[in-house]
Structure formats: structure tokens, C-alpha cells
Amino acid sequence: MKEQLDQIFSRHHGTRDALIPVLQDIQAEYGYLPPEAMEAAARFCRVAPVEVYGVSTFYAQFKFSPVGRNLVMVCQGTACHVMGGARVLEEVQSRLGIRPGQTTADGRFTLETVACIGACALAPAMVVNKDTFGRVKPEKIMEMLNGSGS
Amino acid sequence: MGAEASKSKPDIGHQVLVCRGTGCESQKANLIYSNLQDEVRKHGLTGLVEVKFTGCHGLCQMGPTVVIMPAGTFYCNVQPEDVSEIVEADLMNGGHVERLLFVDPKSKEKVFDYRDMKFFNPQRRIVLRNCGFVNPEDIDDYISVGGYEGIRKALRMSQVDVINEVKKSGLRGRGGGGFPTGMKWEFCHRSPGDQKYLICNADEGDPGAFMDRAVLEGDPHSVLEGMMIAGYAIGATKAYIYCRAEYPMAYERSLIAIEQATDRGYLGKNIFDSGFDFEIKLKLGAGAFVCGEETALMASIEGKRGMPNPRPPFPAVKGLFGKPTNINNVETFANIPVVMTKGGDWFASVGTERSKGTKVFALAGKINYSGLVEIPMGTPLKEIIEEIGGGIPNKRKFKAAQTGGPSGGCIPASHFETPMDYENLTQIGSIMGSGGLIVTDETTCMVDMARFFLTFTQKESCGKCVPCRLGTKKMLEILQDICAGRANMRDFNQLMELAEDIKGGSLCGLGQTAPNPVLSTIRYFRDEYEAHIINRECPARVCVDLIKFEVNEENCKMCGACFKACPAEAVTWVKKQPAVIDKDKCIKCRSCILACKYHAID
Numbered sequence: 001m002k003e004q005l006d007q008i009f010s011r012h013h014g015t016r017d018a019l020i021p022v023l024q025d026i027q028a029e030y031g032y033l034p035p036e037a038m039e040a041a042a043r044f045c046r047v048a049p050v051e052v053y054g055v056s057t058f059y060a061q062f063k064f065s066p067v068g069r070n071l072v073m074v075c076q077g078t079a080c081h082v083m084g085g086a087r088v089l090e091e092v093q094s095r096l097g098i099r100p101g102q103t104t105a106d107g108r109f110t111l112e113t114v115a116c117i118g119a120c121a122l123a124p125a126m127v128v129n130k131d132t133f134g135r136v137k138p139e140k141i142m143e144m145l146n147g148s149g150s
Numbered sequence: 151m152g153a154e155a156s157k158s159k160p161d162i163g164h165q166v167l168v169c170r171g172t173g174c175e176s177q178k179a180n181l182i183y184s185n186l187q188d189e190v191r192k193h194g195l196t197g198l199v200e201v202k203f204t205g206c207h208g209l210c211q212m213g214p215t216v217v218i219m220p221a222g223t224f225y226c227n228v229q230p231e232d233v234s235e236i237v238e239a240d241l242m243n244g245g246h247v248e249r250l251l252f253v254d255p256k257s258k259e260k261v262f263d264y265r266d267m268k269f270f271n272p273q274r275r276i277v278l279r280n281c282g283f284v285n286p287e288d289i290d291d292y293i294s295v296g297g298y299e300g301i302r303k304a305l306r307m308s309q310v311d312v313i314n315e316v317k318k319s320g321l322r323g324r325g326g327g328g329f330p331t332g333m334k335w336e337f338c339h340r341s342p343g344d345q346k347y348l349i350c351n352a353d354e355g356d357p358g359a360f361m362d363r364a365v366l367e368g369d370p371h372s373v374l375e376g377m378m379i380a381g382y383a384i385g386a387t388k389a390y391i392y393c394r395a396e397y398p399m400a401y402e403r404s405l406i407a408i409e410q411a412t413d414r415g416y417l418g419k420n421i422f423d424s425g426f427d428f429e430i431k432l433k434l435g436a437g438a439f440v441c442g443e444e445t446a447l448m449a450s451i452e453g454k455r456g457m458p459n460p461r462p463p464f465p466a467v468k469g470l471f472g473k474p475t476n477i478n479n480v481e482t483f484a485n486i487p488v489v490m491t492k493g494g495d496w497f498a499s500v501g502t503e504r505s506k507g508t509k510v511f512a513l514a515g516k517i518n519y520s521g522l523v524e525i526p527m528g529t530p531l532k533e534i535i536e537e538i539g540g541g542i543p544n545k546r547k548f549k550a551a552q553t554g555g556p557s558g559g560c561i562p563a564s565h566f567e568t569p570m571d572y573e574n575l576t577q578i579g580s581i582m583g584s585g586g587l588i589v590t591d592e593t594t595c596m597v598d599m600a601r602f603f604l605t606f607t608q609k610e611s612c613g614k615c616v617p618c619r620l621g622t623k624k625m626l627e628i629l630q631d632i633c634a635g636r637a638n639m640r641d642f643n644q645l646m647e648l649a650e651d652i653k654g655g656s657l658c659g660l661g662q663t664a665p666n667p668v669l670s671t672i673r674y675f676r677d678e679y680e681a682h683i684i685n686r687e688c689p690a691r692v693c694v695d696l697i698k699f700e701v702n703e704e705n706c707k708m709c710g711a712c713f714k715a716c717p718a719e720a721v722t723w724v725k726k727q728p729a730v731i732d733k734d735k736c737i738k739c740r741s742c743i744l745a746c747k748y749h750a751i752d
Contacts, residue, residue: 016454115355120358
């Protein structure tokens with residue numbers, strides 16, 4: 001881990017304002033923020049570890065446990081709400097048997113909700129990894145999940 | 151649009167514009183683009199036909215879209231396998247692929263030139279002037295349509311003259327506040343300080359607004375140019391774009407734009423030999439709605455929790471890293487190059503007396519054509535919905551339009567003619583906000599809508615001040631009780647009291663505006679609240695706890711739509727008989743209610 005972290009740190013200045021970008025890079029590398037990496041980030045940005053914890057828990061983006069191989073994000077924005085986004089979420093939850101923030105037992109899927117992905121014209125929308133799906137029909141959800149990712 | 155943006159190159163016969171905004175890209179626009187390049191090469195059209203990818207045209211509903219210029223042929227819902235037909239029929243033989251043309255919903259006639267479409271025709275594109283026409287990843291394309299002329303002109307003027315020009319334009323902040331941009335710049339310009347900062351707020355957090363995303367994805371250089379002009383005017387040499395984490399494509403294209411502008415020497419030391427230094431850094435947000443608030447945004451850039459601070463001191467005096475700072479939003483910056491090249495007077499000639507220029511609205515929800523529309527300030531809501539948006543689908547009735555997202559309110563049918571500008575919207579209890587415009591019809595429950603927004607603001611409240619932290623929670627609990635049929639009128643009165651207290655007592659805009667959706671729905675749809683509380687009924691049949699899931703035999707037209715829609719086989723129906731719902735099998739998914747056109751399920 002040290003080598004990877006050093007490589008991440010080499011792209012930043014070790015100052016306070018680099019903290020969030022450093023954490024973002026760590027998460028891009030590991031999929032979440034491992035505790036050792038957060039401590040290393042604290043030393044690098046010269047802040048107390050508790051500060052790193054405080055900042056990272058404030059933002060919705062940061063995760064503290066490993067995520068599944070595929071990230072499913074169901075949009076719950078206004079347009080999606082009006083167009084049936086809650087139904088889509090219910091269906092994904094029941095199909096995968098997990099709630100937002102959880103990962104399936106086989107480690108294949110992590111489910112998250114997102115406040116708006118700005119694809120309002122395609123509502124209801126969901127994102128699987130990097131693929132955006134628009135006008136999602138609840139009955140087509142398994143197809144989308146099976147079709148993308150590993 | 152069009153005339154201001156498309157500059158045809160004489161040596162090229164056709165331009166094929168492939169939209170690769172988030173909407174179209176999600177439907178394989180990348181494949182359409184590469185197929186077009188292959189087909190053009192295969193048919194020996196290289197050099198005669200230019201295939202170009204662009205940002206969003208705005209009509210996301212009909213995506214993926216391909217536009218052939220200069221004819222203006224607009225192909226909708228294009229699939230990758232349609233490409234060879236487009237190349238052969240249109241580009242080689244001068245015809246059209248008729249089945250892909252847009253069909254006017256009223257006249258049922260095919261439209262050959264997008265400029266004749268009711269969606270585009272009434273629009274006036276200033277902010278979106280280049281979106282859909284320039285390649286957002288090519289600085290030369292932006293330059294070819296007059297890009298970076300505004301900053302060149304500004305650098306020949308004094309800082310004060312630039313500010314005066316912006317003041318003259320009457321441009322007001324497009325992020326939601328509506329504060330006059332020129333005045334904001336003047337404060338920061340006059341504020342003493344060795345280092346000043348400029349920030350572009352691209353943390354477009356309002357669910358339902360996506361114009362800033364579209365501008366950064368479709369025309370990022372116009373934002374950079376706007377920022378350069380602002381930086382010069384106020385004397386800021388360092389700038390940040392704070393972009394939402396949920397917009398990876400906007401981030402990517404902004405990054406490319408900054409790199410290209412830096413390579414050209416448009417950013418960096420001594421830009422355009424003026425002696426003015428200017429650099430832009432891109433910061434990626436980490437998912438916190440409150441960071442759209444300017445003091446919270448600055449805390450986030452500094453690497454802290456994104457919590458707001460009391461003002462004064464205002465950012466113009468003590469902002470980022472304690473230095474004078476000016477913050478404007480993406481759409482505001484995208485207007486600036488035009489204000490410089492065409493002049494403040496020209497800009498002020500568009501719009502109403504106190505709201506100048508245009509506004510981009512993100513039109514979505516229960517509307518036939520959702521997408522981005524840019525209209526002169528003062529255009530009536532009715533025209534946006536009925537003409538540009540093509541009306542409400544499925545012959546349902548317009549109920550209300552929600553503007554300003556979780557900080558805004560709704561505009562009911564009784565105000566359908568309201569000219570959309572800052573003053574009018576405030577007067578009827580809504581706000582311009584960042585420009586989200588969500589259309590609802592009779593199947594939308596306004597209490598549920600208010601609950602939806604409070605769920606959002608309660609979750610996004612940063613927790614710093616008590617009225618917002620606890621007040622939004624209590625309000626949400628009451629709203630949940632109302633939707634579940636557990637509330638009484640005393641709770642309802644408490645809801646209104648809380649709303650006023652939170653409005654007056656919260657530290658930042660998030661809390662101060664969080665009660666707006668509740669107050670505004672109560673103002674116009676009090677009867678719906680009362681139906682939930684007194685009659686234990688949800689008139690729109692949205693709040694599941696209040697729906698009986700019984701067929702109303704008087705209204706039932708025996709069409710069987712509910713039978714076909716039910717995924718749980720809970721509906722029995724035989725022809726010429728009213729349907730029956732088996733409550734043991736019913737999973738309360740509301741599919742039958744959505745399918746029923748006759749309001750026959752109670």
C-alpha cells in the first residue's frame with residue numbers, strides 16, 4: 001500500500017487544501033478509504049487524523065468499507081421522483097436483496113442512491129458503473145444489471 | 151439559435167453534428183459517432199463531409215440526435231445501425247431519412263429543418279449559443295465561432311470599464327440569487343488585498359437542474375473566457391472551478407479545455423501580452439448539496455467540511471483562504487463573453503425591465519419534450535410548456551410547475567400566464583433558482599412533492615445551525631405523518647409555524663429556503679393537505695398508505711388497462727366487466743393507477 005500511496009501523494013502538495021483531492025485519489029485506487037490510508041493522508045496533509053475522519057464523513061462520496069465490483073446508483077432527483085424513480089429503487093432493492101449503502105453477499109453489486117445525475121430528460125434514470133440508463137422500466141432492471149459489469 | 155453560432159466553412163460541404171452530451175451518450179452516441187466516421191471514410195467523403203461531435207442540443211427527449219448542417223436536418227432517436235442510411239440517403243444523394251425526422255405533434259407533419267421546430271424556434275440562445283455546434287474538446291472550434299474575442303476586447307479596456315459594461319448589461323446571477331453581477335464584481339474589485347480569487351460555482355446541486363452540466367459539457371471554453379474577463383476586472387489571478395462529483399463528463403471536458411487554453415498561452419502568465427496573469431484550477435466536489443452555498447463551497451476548497459459561515463464578512467472582503475473572492479455560477483460566466491463582444495446595451499435589450507437577457511431552464515417531468523430551453527426573460531410559463539415543451543403527455547392536465555428545486559416553489563395553473571422573470575416568480579411565492587422546471591400533472595401529489603424536497607434538504611442539512619438541523623427533521627416527520635394519514639390539523643399548523651421559524655432563523659440559504667416548497671404547496675394546494683389530513687385521502691393517488699386499491703365501478707370503463715399493467719396478477723378482469731383487485735395479492739406498486747386513464751382506482 002505504501003508504494004501506491006506515495007504515488008498518489010507525489011501528485012499533490014502536502015497542504016490542507018489537498019486533503020479532499022488526496023482522499024478522492026485514494027478512493028479511486030481502493031474503491032473506499034482504508035483506515036491506514038486515511039492516517040497516511042493525515043500525515044501528508046499535516047492535519048490530525050480526526051480531521052480527516054471529520055471531513056471524509058461529511059461528504060456523501062466517501063466510503064469506508066470495500067464496495068462491490070459493480071456500483072449501481074439509482075437517481076432520486078425531482079424529475080425521477082415525478083416519473084417513478086421510487087419504484088425503480090424498490091425494484092432494484094428487491095432484486096438485489098440489499099438496501100442503499102449495502103453490498104450483495106457475493107460482492108457483485110453495491111447499491112447507492114444519488115440526489116440527481118442531471119439526466120432529468122431521461123427520467124427515471126440509473127447508473128451502473130459508467131453506463132447511464134434512461135427511462136428505466138422496473139421490469140427491465142435485471143437485464144440492465146446482468147448486461148453491465150462483471 | 152443557429153445564426154449566432156453556426157459558421158459554415160466554405161471548403162466543406164456538410165457538417166454532421168453528433169450530440170455527445172450525457173443524455174445522448176447514454177444511448178450509444180459514441181458508437182453513432184464512430185460509425186459515421188467509418189462510413190464517411192468508406193464512401194470517400196473525407197474532406198467533403200466533416201463529422202463532429204458536440205455537446206447537448208437541448209432536446210434530450212429525442213436523443214440520440216444527429217444534425218446535418220447547413221441544411222439543419224435533425225435526426226431523432228438515431229441508432230448506430232441507422233448511420234449507413236444517413237450517409238447514403240442524405241449525404242451522398244441529398245435526400246432525407248424520413249423515418250428519423252422529427253414529427254410535429256400537432257400538425258403530424260415531418261420537420262425538415264430544426265429551426266422550424268416549435269421546440270427550437272421560440273428559443274433565444276445566448277448561453278447555449280455554441281452548445282450542439284462546437285466540438286467541446288477543440289479550442290480551435292471555439293475560436294472559429296468568435297471565441298476568446300471577448301477577453302481580447304476586455305484586456306484593451308480598463309478594469310472599471312469592463313465592470314461598467316457588465317453593470318450596463320443588467321446581468322444578474324444565474325445560480326439562484328439573482329444579485330447583479332456587475333455590482334458583485336465591483337465590490338471585489340474595490341476590496342483591498344494582495345491576492346484575490348475567482349470561483350466558478352459548478353456545484354449544480356438542485357435536483358432537476360442540468361444546464362450548468364450541459365454548458366460545461368458542450369461549451370467549456372465560453373466559461374473559461376467568462377472567468378478570464380471576470381478575473382481581469384476584479385484583479386484576481388487565481389481561479390477555481392468547483393465541479394460536482396456527479397458530473398464526470400463535465401469535469402473531464404473542463405479539464406481538457408483548461409489544458410488546451412494553457413497550452414495556447416491563453417491561461418498562465420501574461421495572457422494575450424497584456425501583463426495579466428490568470429490560472430484556473432479544477433476542483434471536484436465530493437457530494438454535498440450545501441457546497442453550492444458560497445461560504446460552504448470555499449470551506450470545501452480549503453479542504454474542510456463544507457459548512458457555511460455567517461456573512462458578513464462577505465466573500466468579496468474575506469473569502470477563500472481569507473482573501474477577497476468573487477463567486478459566480480457557470481451560466482453567469484457563459485453570458486460574459488457575449489456581454490463583452492456585443493456590448494451591455496445589446497444584452498440589456500433582451501428580457502424584461504429588471505431581468506435582462508435570457509434564462510436556461512431544464513424542462514423535465516410530465517412534459518412531452520424535456521430538455522434544455524433558453525428563452526428571453528419574461529416569456530410566459532404557458533409558452534414554455536405548451537409550445538416549446540409540446541404540452542403534457544397522455545392527455546393529462548397541467549397541475550403545477552416546480553421551479554428553483556428544493557429552495558423554490560410551485561406555479562399552479564392559475565398563474566400559467568406568468569412571465570418568467572426574477573420579480574414575478576418571487577411575487578407568486580416561487581423563485582427563479584438555478585432554472586430547474588419540473589412539470590407535474592394531476593397524477594402528482596403536491597404533499598408528496600413537498601415531502602420529497604424536505605427529505606432532500608433534511609438529508610443535506612449540514613447540521614451547523616439548530617433551526618435547519620432539527621427544524622427540517624421535524625417538518626419532514628409531520629409531512630410523513632400527513633402522507634401516511636396519521637396527522638391532524640394541529641400538526642399542520644405546527645408545520646406552518648416551523649416553516650416560518652426555519653426561514654427566519656437558519657444560517658445559510660439551504661435552511662432559509664428549505665420551507666419554500668412546503669409553504670408554496672400549502673398556498674396553492676391547501677385542499678390537498680386537508681384531504682390527506684381530514685378525509686385520509688390522497689386525491690392524486692400517490693401516497694400508498696391512503697390508497698384503498700379498490701376499483702371504483704362508477705368511473706371504470708372496463709378497458710382492462712389495469713389488468714395488463716399489474717405485475718403481481720392481482721387484477722382480474724373480463725371484457726365488459728369492471729376489474730377487481732385482489733388485496734392479498736396486491737403489492738401496492740401503483741402500476742394500475744398509472745395505467746388507468748379514468749381515475750377509477752380509489
